[in-house]
Amino acid sequence: MKLTLKIWRQKGANENGGFKTYTMDHVSPDMSFLEMLDVLNDSLVLKGEEPVHFDHDCREGICGMCSLYINGRPHGPLQTTTCQLHMRSFTDGQTITIEPWRAAAFPVVRDLVVDRSAFDRIQRAGGFISVNTGAAPDANEILVPKKVADEAMDAATCIGCGACVAACKNASAMLFVSAKVSQYALLPQGQPERKERAERMVAQMDAEGFGACTNTGACEAECPKGIKITNIARMNREYFSSMFTNYQVEVGSDAG
Amino acid sequence: MKWFLDLFSSTLGRKLMMALTGLFLILFLAVHLAGNLQLLKDDGGRSFNIYAEFMSTNPLIQIVSKGNFAFILIHVIWAIMLTSKNKSARGPVGYAEASGKSSHWTSRNMGILGTLVLVFIVVHLKDFWAQMHFGAMPTVDYDGTSYRDIYSLVNEWFNVGWYVALYVFCMAAVGFHLYHGFASAFQTLGLNHLKYNGLIQVVGRAFAIIVPLLFAAIPVLMFFN
Ligand code: HEM
Ligand code: FES
Numbered sequence: 297m298k299l300t301l302k303i304w305r306q307k308g309a310n311e312n313g314g315f316k317t318y319t320m321d322h323v324s325p326d327m328s329f330l331e332m333l334d335v336l337n338d339s340l341v342l343k344g345e346e347p348v349h350f351d352h353d354c355r356e357g358i359c360g361m362c363s364l365y366i367n368g369r370p371h372g373p374l375q376t377t378t379c380q381l382h383m384r385s386f387t388d389g390q391t392i393t394i395e396p397w398r399a400a401a402f403p404v405v406r407d408l409v410v411d412r413s414a415f416d417r418i419q420r421a422g423g424f425i426s427v428n429t430g431a432a433p434d435a436n437e438i439l440v441p442k443k444v445a446d447e448a449m450d451a452a453t454c455i456g457c458g459a460c461v462a463a464c465k466n467a468s469a470m471l472f473v474s475a476k477v478s479q480y481a482l483l484p485q486g487q488p489e490r491k492e493r494a495e496r497m498v499a500q501m502d503a504e505g506f507g508a509c510t511n512t513g514a515c516e517a518e519c520p521k522g523i524k525i526t527n528i529a530r531m532n533r534e535y536f537s538s539m540f541t542n543y544q545v546e547v548g549s550d551a552g
Numbered sequence: 553m554k555w556f557l558d559l560f561s562s563t564l565g566r567k568l569m570m571a572l573t574g575l576f577l578i579l580f581l582a583v584h585l586a587g588n589l590q591l592l593k594d595d596g597g598r599s600f601n602i603y604a605e606f607m608s609t610n611p612l613i614q615i616v617s618k619g620n621f622a623f624i625l626i627h628v629i630w631a632i633m634l635t636s637k638n639k640s641a642r643g644p645v646g647y648a649e650a651s652g653k654s655s656h657w658t659s660r661n662m663g664i665l666g667t668l669v670l671v672f673i674v675v676h677l678k679d680f681w682a683q684m685h686f687g688a689m690p691t692v693d694y695d696g697t698s699y700r701d702i703y704s705l706v707n708e709w710f711n712v713g714w715y716v717a718l719y720v721f722c723m724a725a726v727g728f729h730l731y732h733g734f735a736s737a738f739q740t741l742g743l744n745h746l747k748y749n750g751l752i753q754v755v756g757r758a759f760a761i762i763v764p765l766l767f768a769a770i771p772v773l774m775f776f777n
Contacts, residue, residue: 302648315648368651393649400643465660466638468563498564507641508563508634510659511736517654529744532564536742539559 297323297383300391301336303348306404313404315393325384329372330355330362332383349407355379357520360455363462364408365395370459370518377457377520397458399467401504414504415456415472421500422493423476425485438484448482451475453521460515460523466507471515473501474531475523481534491538498535566634571740573627574733578759580620581726585763591770597703598694604702608684628670635663658732665729672722679709710774720768727764734759 299320306313323332330352337347353361357380366372372381386392394408402410440448452475460471477494480486486493509528516525559565587607590600607613658665680702683689689700709715734756738744743752 304648313645365647368647368649369654395647395649398643398645398647400641403643404645463654465642465655467641467643468638498562499558502563505641506563507638508567509740510638510662511732511739512655512659514655525739526744526746529739529742531742532567532740533742535562535564536559536568539555539565542555 297325297386297388299323299332299383299386299389302391302393303408304395305348305407306396307406309403309405313407323383325382327383328355329364329366329378329381329383349405349409351409352379358455360457363397363410363457363459365397365462367393370397370462371457371520375518375520375522377455380520397462399458399461399506401467401469401506402458402461410458412456412458414506415458415469417504418469418473418497418500419456419476422489422496423480425480425489427485440483444482448479451478451482451523451527454479454519454523455521457520459518459520461506463514463518464507464509465512465514466510468509468515469501469504469506470509470528470531471519471523471525473497474525474527477531477534478527481530490534491542494531494534494538495542498531563634563637566630567740569626569630570634571737573623573630574737576620576623577627578730578734578737581763581767582759585766588767588770591703591706592773597692597701597707600703600706601692601699601701602694604684605699608700624673628666631663631666656732658728659736662729662732665725668722668725669729672718672725675718680706707774710771713775716771716775719771723764723768726767727760730760730764731757 297320301318301320302315303318304313305316318336320332320336323335327335330350333348333350340347351361351363353359355362357377360377362371362378364371364378366378366381371378373385374381396402396404396408397410397412399410401414402412405411454472454475456472458469458472461467461469464471477497480493481490511525511528513525516523560569587600587603590603591597593599607617652660683705684700684702689702690704691698692701693699710719735752738752738756
């Protein structure tokens with residue numbers, strides 16, 4: 297295949313970037329998208345040019361590290377991760393525009409690499425359960441209906457890649473945050489910190505500067521893991537009910 | 553008190569205000585339509601005038617009407633706050649290429665559709681509501697009681713071609729606003745349930761098509777009569 301690539305090049309966070317056009321003459325349709333970029337980078341290095349920087353790690357669709365906004369869609373034309381996208385999804389002679397995720401909360405580090413640590417900070421704000429790690433408990437000690445377990449597991453498949461933010465016209469992180477809130481809100485282990493979790497994660501999401509949800513559904517349509525916007529409705533319920541009912545208990549230090 | 557401020561300054565709290573005011577305005581639309589349909593009655597405007605007199609004098613309706621104005625104002629101000637936050641969330645550089653494949657265009661243009669609705673509301677208030685409350689209105693007598701003749705005023709405007717066209721165009725904007733907005737408000741409130749999602753979707757779309765269509769049919773029919 298012959299391809300024309302229009303790639304966003306930017307030297308650093310505070311530099312101005314711009315598109316650069318590259319042509320590739322021998323692309324195999326069996327290559328993954330990232331392998332195609334590897335080949336491009338090899339040729340750039342041979343020419344003594346700076347290779348195109350992009351994020352990737354597992355290349356198995358499980359780590360959430362790869363990104364890329366390809367021809368106007370996060371992770372390209374298929375509902376999968378960029379590492380699992382193959383060149384057979386494109387046509388010979390096609391021009392492919394490759395941009396980084398665009399969000400105020402995801403600043404560009406270099407070329408196509410963006411800083412997604414905003415997601416880590418949201419996760420740290422409440423996306424966990426506090427338990428003593430002891431011996432492994434017996435299986436089925438805590439009963440969870442299959443339906444509920446499935447829903448929680450579906451939410452938990454979120455790999456935090458940020459495609460939802462990239463796809464959303466408001467750069468809203470609500471699909472990500474709601475998946476994390478949901479996976480714990482559904483399970484018994486998540487109950488003790490349920491209310492604080494919703495409050496803290498939503499507050500952190502706002503502090504990071506993500507947009508609000510307009511319920512366009514673009515995130516759900518683009519999510520490589522098929523996370524549903526029913527999770528966003530659940531997060532809204534969790535957040536509202538927590539804000540209206542949660543209270544602090546003051547424990548006197550001299551009591552008892 | 554802090555929790556209250558936190559709630560209403562959060563993105564979700566702001567969306568809550570949008571959804572609640574939006575749903576109230578939907579209710580208002582339905583009531584308003586029921587009133588307007590009396591314009592089509594073949595009684596020289598009698599029942600419409602009596603209804604309008606009631607709506608502009610009944611103390612309870614006056615309170616609801618004040619609330620309605622407040623809700624429109626809140627809906628608009630919150631829309632501006634949310635839309636500007638959403639615009640800045642994209643960051644300094646936007647996408648060179650964007651595909652609209654993954655969402656419906658109405659959902660991406662609520663601000664523009666809402667602005668068209670706002671233009672309509674302002675024109676509408678100036679020509680009808682302000683006349684009824686502050687203007688010098690002609691009167692008619694029904695059974696010895698004097699009523700302000702708003703029907704004649706409406707009839708006059710609805711014989712102006714461009715006015716009818718504007719009216720129909722703005723009703724289309726209302727329809728598209730609600731085509732997304734109706735179900736969206738439920739999702740915002742967290743009322744998403746596999747058992748009822750289909751129903752909300754169908755009722756919402758039916759409302760978004762039928763109500764503006766009936767609203768728009770009134771001036772069109774009066775124009776051609
Ligand atoms: C008859 C009048 C109106 C009705 C019935 C109405 C109804 C609604 C409803 C039900 C929603 C969905 C709320 C949600 O997503 O939770 C909505 C959203 C919205 N409305 Fe209206 N609206 C009206 C007028 C206006 C006006 C005058 C504006 C003017 C600027 C406006 C701007 C918006 C915007 C920007 C949104 C999207 C907010 C977001 O999701 O971030 N609307 N409206
Ligand atoms: S590189 Fe790990 S998901 Fe794509």
